[in-house]
Amino acid sequence: MSGFQTNSRVIKWIEYRMPVFSFLNHSIGAGYPAPKNLSYMWNFGSLAGFTLVIMIVTGILLAMQYTAHVDYAFDSVERIMRDVNFGWLLRYIHMNGASFFFIVVYIHMFRGLYYGSYKAPRELLWILGVVILLLMMMTAFMGYVLPWGQMSFWGAKVITNLFSAVPIFGEGIVTWLWGGFTVDNPTLNRFYALHYLMPFVIVAVVVLHIWALHQFGSNNPLGIDPKGPQDKIPFHPYYTAKDSFGMGVFLIVFAAVIFYLPNYMGHPDNYIPADPLATPAHIVPEWYFLPFYAILRAIPDKLLGVIAMFGSIAVLFVLPWLDRSPVKSGRFRPIFRIFFVLLAIDVVVLGFVGANPPEGAWLITGQIATFWYFLHFLVVLPLLGVFERPKPLPTSISEPVLKGGGSLAGAPAKPMEKA
Amino acid sequence: MRKGLLFGLAALAASASLPLAGPAVAAEEGPALPKLEWSFDGPFGTYDRQSLQRGLQVYREVCSSCHGLKYVAFRNLADLGYSEDEIKAFAAEYTVTDGPDDDGEMFERPGAASDYFPAPFPNEKAAAAANSGAVPPDLSLMAKARAGGADHIHGILTGYEDLVPDAVLQSIFEHETMKNEEKYEADLAEYNDKLEAYNDKVEAGEQARRPLEPVQPQPIESIEDLGLAEVSNFNAYFPGYGIAMAQPLYEDGVAYADGTPATIDQMAADVSHFLMWAAEPKLEDRKGAGIKVLIFLVVFTGVLYAAKRKVWKDVH
Numbered sequence: 001m002s003g004f005q006t007n008s009r010v011i012k013w014i015e016y017r018m019p020v021f022s023f024l025n026h027s028i029g030a031g032y033p034a035p036k037n038l039s040y041m042w043n044f045g046s047l048a049g050f051t052l053v054i055m056i057v058t059g060i061l062l063a064m065q066y067t068a069h070v071d072y073a074f075d076s077v078e079r080i081m082r083d084v085n086f087g088w089l090l091r092y093i094h095m096n097g098a099s100f101f102f103i104v105v106y107i108h109m110f111r112g113l114y115y116g117s118y119k120a121p122r123e124l125l126w127i128l129g130v131v132i133l134l135l136m137m138m139t140a141f142m143g144y145v146l147p148w149g150q151m152s153f154w155g156a157k158v159i160t161n162l163f164s165a166v167p168i169f170g171e172g173i174v175t176w177l178w179g180g181f182t183v184d185n186p187t188l189n190r191f192y193a194l195h196y197l198m199p200f201v202i203v204a205v206v207v208l209h210i211w212a213l214h215q216f217g218s219n220n221p222l223g224i225d226p227k228g229p230q231d232k233i234p235f236h237p238y239y240t241a242k243d244s245f246g247m248g249v250f251l252i253v254f255a256a257v258i259f260y261l262p263n264y265m266g267h268p269d270n271y272i273p274a275d276p277l278a279t280p281a282h283i284v285p286e287w288y289f290l291p292f293y294a295i296l297r298a299i300p301d302k303l304l305g306v307i308a309m310f311g312s313i314a315v316l317f318v319l320p321w322l323d324r325s326p327v328k329s330g331r332f333r334p335i336f337r338i339f340f341v342l343l344a345i346d347v348v349v350l351g352f353v354g355a356n357p358p359e360g361a362w363l364i365t366g367q368i369a370t371f372w373y374f375l376h377f378l379v380v381l382p383l384l385g386v387f388e389r390p391k392p393l394p395t396s397i398s399e400p401v402l403k404g405g406g407s408l409a410g411a412p413a414k415p416m417e418k419a
Numbered sequence: 420m421r422k423g424l425l426f427g428l429a430a431l432a433a434s435a436s437l438p439l440a441g442p443a444v445a446a447e448e449g450p451a452l453p454k455l456e457w458s459f460d461g462p463f464g465t466y467d468r469q470s471l472q473r474g475l476q477v478y479r480e481v482c483s484s485c486h487g488l489k490y491v492a493f494r495n496l497a498d499l500g501y502s503e504d505e506i507k508a509f510a511a512e513y514t515v516t517d518g519p520d521d522d523g524e525m526f527e528r529p530g531a532a533s534d535y536f537p538a539p540f541p542n543e544k545a546a547a548a549a550n551s552g553a554v555p556p557d558l559s560l561m562a563k564a565r566a567g568g569a570d571h572i573h574g575i576l577t578g579y580e581d582l583v584p585d586a587v588l589q590s591i592f593e594h595e596t597m598k599n600e601e602k603y604e605a606d607l608a609e610y611n612d613k614l615e616a617y618n619d620k621v622e623a624g625e626q627a628r629r630p631l632e633p634v635q636p637q638p639i640e641s642i643e644d645l646g647l648a649e650v651s652n653f654n655a656y657f658p659g660y661g662i663a664m665a666q667p668l669y670e671d672g673v674a675y676a677d678g679t680p681a682t683i684d685q686m687a688a689d690v691s692h693f694l695m696w697a698a699e700p701k702l703e704d705r706k707g708a709g710i711k712v713l714i715f716l717v718v719f720t721g722v723l724y725a726a727k728r729k730v731w732k733d734v735h
């Protein structure tokens with residue numbers, strides 16, 4: 001965990017005037033110590049950053065060929081698919097990249113939920129993460145409008161219309177969002193401008209997110225603080241190697257979908273040009289919005305539905321203050337673990353409900369699942385913090401195996417060096 | 420130790436691997452589409468050039484009088500195995516409007532390889548007027564714009580009254596009869612509730628309107644019983660069973676240049692194959708590149724794994 005050293009005169013020259021190299025060394029290099037026991041669950045943060053870069057690069061290349069006008073948008077996308085060199089590849093990467101971005105970030109978040117990574121002193125880090133999630137959702141929603149297919153148009157209409165539920169100002173807000181009296185060319189134009197802008201806002205918040213991360217470093221599967229150098233290893237080469245391998249696995253799965261199932265996660269209706277006069281039989285958002293869509297429709301009242309939907313993300317902002325258990329990792333919280341699994345199932349159930357019309361059994365299931373979602377965060381977690389008896393914690397990362405009792409407090413920690 | 424997290428994530432992953440709207444949609448719509456074996460299916464799938472050429476012939480001789488193919492240019496037909504001269508000759512058989520010329524007049528000229536298939540109607544209104552109110556959709560993306568893909572197109576073309584097997588008709592009748600009965604029972608329950616409220620009000624001397632008793636539905640035993648709109652034709656695979664397009668394919672409707680017998684099923688399969696190509700012309704490039712990319716990534720990831728093992732061997 002040395003300071004930054006080099007023999008290169010060029011690097012020294014730059015470093016003296018602007019210390020970028022020692023900055024990188026402390027950020028992702030040998031100068032950044034990380035707990036030695038991070039599992040593969042800790043790969044998803046760097047994977048999310050990697051996916052963000054993929055999205056920005058393919059997005060900028062697509063923007064060079066795309067036309068944001070209601071009369072030409074659909075045609076220009078088809079031109080990309082047919083006539084632009086490797087245009088089909090760019091578009092399929094960007095289209096499926098959005099889905100993979102959400103898969104990666106959802107896993108990243110559930111990792112945080114399980115290991116209590118949102119707890120002190122990482123509250124701000126977590127909150128910045130939720131801000132990123134919100135920004136991602138806005139970006140993805142506006143991006144989906146750009147090809148101007150049937151689902152683009154009707155999805156935009158349904159979602160923007162939600163704001164009409166706001167008392168008094170509702171109609172005014174919606175007209176303002178649309179830039180007119182319906183979803184039309186001004187809407188498409190502003191969505192395109194914002195879709196181009198927002199990823200860079202995300203980049204900025206990711207920088208803050210990582211800044212906050214580096215203040216205390218990563219949490220780890222045991223949820224206890226590293227006690228000294230024997231519990232840590234330098235980020236480079238250990239985690240750069242591990243993250244690179246994870247990236248390889250990710251790329252294999254990503255490529256398999258892009259090349260063999262590129263339209264699997266999409267909706268066939270979006271290959272029909274937008275038609276304001278023909279409403280599709282079922283308007284469904286992209287899969288990654290389905291749980292939230294289910295919460296929206298579980299409640300018969302429009303305004304309350306919208307509040308519940310935003311509330312489902314709002315609870316994540318206050319999560320660090322809802323879960324008061326002093327133990328971070330779910331490994332040592334026997335009851336929490338059960339509820340964690342239930343929550344994961346609950347979110348999946350909400351996803352299925354969101355994909356189906358809100359009638360009969362689907363509506364009731366959606367209502368129960370919505371109720372459970374809020375119960376988990378607002379009631380179960382606060383109560384568990386008081387009533388759950390956690391298992392005894394190991395004293396240090398290097399000595400995770402408890403050999404009975406608290407007598408271990410003074411046990412010598414194994415040094416990091418080779419045994 | 421990590422069972423909790425893994426189990427939770429496995430549950431999450433399940434959501435991505437299941438077709439989300441599957442069960443509900445299947446229950447609502449009619450009989451399952453017959454699935455054909457297409458040469459373009461699977462990771463090594465490619466188009467069958469012979470079938471594409473026959474499909475083009477069917478499109479040109481039958482469908483093109485109503486349906487456009489606006490994203491396909493004549494030059495793209497090189498994919499079907501035609502030479503440059505053949506394409507030029509093919510394009511020249513079409514007349515396209517060009518202009519304005521130096522005098523400001525629009526003029527007509529024979530098609531060139533760079534032209535796109537011309538639209539059959541000057542505008543949507545004309546298309547609707549010629550087809551009893553329904554606009555025949557452009558077919559360029561049809562194979563990607565319907566859940567069943569090429570099977571859907573094949574199903575529509577072979578889903579007419581005289582073409583579908585009796586068993587399929589029977590299953591539709593049973594399905595619709597059941598749906599009607601379910602609706603009747605729900606209506607009846609609602610009616611009984613309303614009637615009770617009505618009786619209470621009458622007893623209390625209040626004014627009230629007597630609810631209407633729902634009519635017991637007749638079982639559906641024939642296509643007439645489905646009550647389709649007059650201008651529509653029965654089709655087993657079209658949502659609602661009534662399609663504005665009259666049966667377009669008839670035995671020997673085209674004389675195939677390669678001598679293949681032009682049965683309805685053969686023509687339907689060929690034109691569906693052709694329309695899949697029209698919707699996804701880069702499918703072969705994509706699948707071909709995919710294999711190379713995946714082989715590279717698997718090897719590369721193997722190397723990364725070995726490197727990771729080497730770096731980590733001294734950490735316990």
Ligand code: HEM
Pocket residue numbers: 041042043044045046047048049050052105108109112115117118122125126127128129130131132133202206209210213217218219220
């Ligand atoms: C653009 C999206 C995101 C990027 C690029 C990103 C990036 C990262 C990176 C590189 C790390 C360190 C590696 C790791 O621990 O896995 C990290 C950690 C973390 N992220 Fe994110 N993240 C993103 C979104 C989110 C979201 C949406 C949340 C949750 C609301 C979140 C919560 C956290 C937390 C709590 C940590 C610390 C984890 C720990 O040390 O246990 N992140 N993030």
